[in-house]
Amino acid sequence: MARDTEKRRLELRETLTDIAERHVREEGTASLRARALANEAGCAVGAIYNVFEDMTGLILSVNGRTFQRMGEYVLKSAADKAPQKPADQLVTIAHAYLNFASENPNLWRALFDVEMPSDREVPAWYLDELGKLFSIIASPLSELNPTADAREIDLLTRALFSSVHGIVLLGLEQRISGVPSEQLEEMIEIVLRNFAASQART
Amino acid sequence: MARDTEKRRLELRETLTDIAERHVREEGTASLRARALANEAGCAVGAIYNVFEDMTGLILSVNGRTFQRMGEYVLKSAADKAPQKPADQLVTIAHAYLNFASENPNLWRALFDVEMPSDREVPAWYLDELGKLFSIIASPLSELNPTADAREIDLLTRALFSSVHGIVLLGLEQRISGVPSEQLEEMIEIVLRNFAASQART
């Protein structure tokens, strides 16, 4: 019996995540409604709270999938163009990140829009996924600068990721930056290549 | 009579903006309540809507002040250290931006958190203020690269601003990046100096 309900709940979790994912993709996180979800899933509103802690938990579940897909997408992009010089790898990775974000703007934005009540802690897998992204960047960086120790590489990784993230973020917010998306690739390339060039001189 | 009500409304606008600014500074945009504001201002809830289009309009009013103060702060920081070489100017400006953001995290975040209904347009002064920030950056950039045309400078400006913005953004979101704030200055400096060095070689 216990097994049975557990299975049913797992299915409901997945069904709800499916529906929520579609909504977020099409309309963004802000338009998620508990009642609409329950309707489409054919369950009661309360059922959502049997399976998720709250709406934020559901969004985190959607974000889990997005992180997964984004990681695969970036890795595949890098693999498809391998072998490349480290600087080119960085550009490839960053462009893949930009591409994923512009093709899935709402899902991508949801990754960073989650409003966490200060008491609630970020799930461990969330930081894990971010760590994976970082490690993809760290690899060509170490190659580019073999003498740097782990702490330096870590710092550079976060700096570069944040930079590219910022360009993508303000770039997709077209109402703020007004930058056409072709130029975003150029901007990313400028920052990364300038960085790589200086790094090589060291 | 018409003059009188206009004056009264202007005062209410300012009073409400005062109160809202304090709330945002202390608790963030998410904790703004129309009823609480009306209470503290000693007016009816409806009065808010006589003076602002909606809550978003009020937040925009707060953001106007923040933009103002931030612009002055950044300019003053640059002036205090003048004269500097272009690369040093860029670092000074970026550090000032970081400083302002970490000293006023909630107010700063509010600048970019405004959720605009897709139909409503961003106020012109909003883009103006951003333009001012950009021009502060563009100046040392032109000096650094005198042969670049306006379009190139514009691109570089947005790229650098977005990069620094990204570092500040993910840096202040300590639960995501976990980067101590001293290292943020270092990260910014790395990106900017590497950029400036490559630029100088051109």
Add this chain to the structure above:
DNA sequence: TTGTCCTGTGAACGATGTTCAATGAGCTAT
């Protein structure tokens, strides 16, 4: 059949931003 769990239910709750009929203050004309 009866009794005992336990699970899913959905009406109810407490907030929220926003609206709009009603109030009343202040000005004008007599």
Add this chain to the structure above:
DNA sequence: ATAGCTCATTGAACATCGTTCACAGGACAA
């Protein structure tokens, strides 16, 4: 001074929202 009119202000009412929890009803053991 008084009556009448205009219009800004009001705050109760409305529509929604996420979230809860007393309860109904099904599954299983005795």
